[in-house]
Amino acid sequence: MTSLKRLRSSSIESDVKSDLETNVAVVTQRPWNVIVWNDPVTPMTVVVVVFKRIFGYSNNKCTHLMLTVHHEGRAVVWSGQRERAESYCVKLQVAGLQATVEQDA
Amino acid sequence: MPGKLFVRRRDGRVEVRLNDAGRGVIREAFAHVVAAERDPEHDWHLSLNAPINPSRDDDDPLSALARQNDIATNAELSIMTLNEQFLNDAEAWAWLSTLQVALRSMAVVNGILSDEKLDSCELELLQEIRTIQQLLFDLAACF
Numbered sequence: 001m002t003s004l005k006r007l008r009s010s011s012i013e014s015d016v017k018s019d020l021e022t023n024v025a026v027v028t029q030r031p032w033n034v035i036v037w038n039d040p041v042t043p044m045t046v047v048v049v050v051f052k053r054i055f056g057y058s059n060n061k062c063t064h065l066m067l068t069v070h071h072e073g074r075a076v077v078w079s080g081q082r083e084r085a086e087s088y089c090v091k092l093q094v095a096g097l098q099a100t101v102e103q104d105a
Numbered sequence: 106m107p108g109k110l111f112v113r114r115r116d117g118r119v120e121v122r123l124n125d126a127g128r129g130v131i132r133e134a135f136a137h138v139v140a141a142e143r144d145p146e147h148d149w150h151l152s153l154n155a156p157i158n159p160s161r162d163d164d165d166p167l168s169a170l171a172r173q174n175d176i177a178t179n180a181e182l183s184i185m186t187l188n189e190q191f192l193n194d195a196e197a198w199a200w201l202s203t204l205q206v207a208l209r210s211m212a213v214v215n216g217i218l219s220d221e222k223l224d225s226c227e228l229e230l231l232q233e234i235r236t237i238q239q240l241l242f243d244l245a246a247c248f
Contacts, residue, residue, distance in 0.1 A: 040223045041212040043238050045245040046205055053198070053248065086168045089157050094175040096205025101158050 030104045032085035034078040037098040038069050050095045051077065054088065079104065110240060111197070113247040119197040121190055130236055131200070132187055134207035138180040141210065142173065149210035179203050201244050208237045 036047075044066055051062040055078060068075035077099075078088050085101045092099035110127065112120045123131070141149035153176055157164040179199040186196045215230060217223050223231070 039209060039212065040217060040220045041208055041234055041238065042205065043242050043245065046201070046241050049201070049245045049248040050205075086157055086165060087171075090168050090172045090175070093155060093157070093172055094179065094206075095202045096207075096209050098155065098209065100156060102160060 152210040152213040
């Protein structure tokens, strides 16, 4: 009986520890955002075409993102793992857009 | 300039309908990008090396190298195909990317970071910017 209690106790402790670890993991794995910034010279059609080519988004989504950049000064165009975010950011910069990455707040 | 400067044909190639003056504008833009990528003293060099992650002191060297390679590859491919009448999809994309890089570099170097600055810049620079914007507008319509 005593040993059973010990087993239960350690099982509960294990669950709690596991939950804590999961929570910690969630906190440290906030997504990375790829941001595209507005600039006064880039034609709107170029922005749409670059989004379509790099991300494969639909025309509507690309146009919506382009308008967000235009009106709000910036738009989050992709979120996820840091390595992929940096890779997308480089592709956008190679295509001549002003882009950066930042971790989600 | 009447008519489109670039036309996507049924076979998938992009036809370039530029005269010598038009190709001259493009040649100059491409040449500046190649020079800026190779020469750290070039005015445009810094604009080609914008931060990827501004929250860090230094960007990941592999990402920076990938960007450098890709910009240089696009610019060199663009120069190699400068006199072609027909471009395949990859070549046309290299033209679009390199022209756009040139346009943004030109704006950054001249401090054109807002609509007001653009409207008040020198006429010659404004005409140069409008010309490249028109080229980009027509080329983007092919994608």
